[in-house]
Amino acid sequence: xAIEVRIPTILRTYTGGEKAVTGDGATLAxxxxxxxxxxxxxxxxxxxxxxxxxFVNVYVNDEDVRFIGGLETGLKDGDTVTVLPAVAGx
Amino acid sequence: xxxxDQETYDAIVAHARRDHPDEACGVVAGPAGSDRPAxxxxxxxxxxxxxxxxxxxxxxxxxxxxxxxxxxxPVIIYHSHTATQAYPSRTDVSYASEPGAHYVLVSTRxxxxxxFRSFRIVDxxxxxxxxxxxxxxxxx
Numbered sequence: 001x002a003i004e005v006r007i008p009t010i011l012r013t014y015t016g017g018e019k020a021v022t023g024d025g026a027t028l029a030x031x032x033x034x035x036x037x038x039x040x041x042x043x044x045x046x047x048x049x050x051x052x053x054x055f056v057n058v059y060v061n062d063e064d065v066r067f068i069g070g071l072e073t074g075l076k077d078g079d080t081v082t083v084l085p086a087v088a089g090x
Numbered sequence: 091x092x093x094x095d096q097e098t099y100d101a102i103v104a105h106a107r108r109d110h111p112d113e114a115c116g117v118v119a120g121p122a123g124s125d126r127p128a129x130x131x132x133x134x135x136x137x138x139x140x141x142x143x144x145x146x147x148x149x150x151x152x153x154x155x156x157x158x159x160x161x162x163x164p165v166i167i168y169h170s171h172t173a174t175q176a177y178p179s180r181t182d183v184s185y186a187s188e189p190g191a192h193y194v195l196v197s198t199r200x201x202x203x204x205x206f207r208s209f210r211i212v213d214x215x216x217x218x219x220x221x222x223x224x225x226x227x228x229x230x
Contacts, residue, residue: 008154009163010187055185057147064147084154087115087188088137088144089169090181 003031003075006082007042014042023081028058029071031081046083047071055086091220092166092192092208094118095227098130103204105132106170106196113143114196118166119157126227127165127192135169142181143169166208168194176205178216186211192219 006020015021021039023031036043046056051071058065059082065073075081098118106114115135118127131153136146145153157163167188171179176195178186186193189212197205210217 008187010189057150059151062148062151064151066147082151082154084150085187086144086147086185087117087133087150087167088142088181088185090142090179 001026001075001077003077004080005031005035006080008084010085011042011045011083014039014045026075027071028060028065028069028073028075028081031075032071055088057084057086058082059084091222092127092194093125093222093224093227094127094166096223096225098127099206099223101130101132102166102168102194103196103206106168106198109135109170110198111140111172112138113140113170113172115143115145115167115169117153117164118168119160119162120165122161122163125165128227129162140172164188164191166194167191168196170196170198172198174199176207178209178211183211183214183216189213 001024003023004020005023007015021035023035025031025034032043032046046053052058060073060079105116113135116132118130120126120128133145133149135143137144176197178195193209193211195207208219208221210219
């Protein structure tokens with residue numbers, strides 16, 4: 001199952017500069033694990049031991065996965081995952 | 091150095107004043123690689139707070155898709171401080187994730203004084219830079 005994952009500028013050091021990479025898996029967690037096998041360290045910038053990092057937003061198509069199932073969000077062929085760091089501060 | 095036109099500079103300051111006492115935030119996008127802040131995009135502070143700002147998650151996705159479609163990038167990311175100086179807070183530094191952007195801080199603590207400063211925030215380190223306000227940006 002081919003899932004396109006769009007990578008933000010700050011994480012492209014892990015993807016050789018690529019704006020988008022392709023992952024395989026039936027859930028977001030599986031796709032991130034698959035990507036990490038080819039882009040070591042990428043996953044740790046998106047999730048920590050408690051789940052998705054607070055200030056990294058991950059979307060499946062148009063939905064923020066926090067509202068639809070988090071790391072267990074199911075994926076199907078043709079879905080697009082977008083990773084965007086929050087724009088936030090104090 | 092940040093080179094910015096007067097109209098965009100004024101629009102950022104006006105947004106900060108308008109949202110006071112909450113923090114205001116937004117982006118000025120420009121053609122990728124140009125370092126030219128061309129398109130002023132005020133954003134909603136989803137935190138609606140005097141001490142914190144965050145772009146709404148769906149607004150953020152829409153913004154980045156639009157910039158991508160237009161081959162733009164965030165040249166400026168701005169926000170206001172409403173009670174403290176226009177200098178990045180520890181929180182600002184820890185969340186800064188656009189090493190290519192100019193981080194503009196405006197303080198609205200003094201109604202009669204404009205504090206407008208620009209910084210690079212890369213790998214947790216803050217470098218202030220000069221701000222040059224010009225009548226209009228060169229479109230060449």
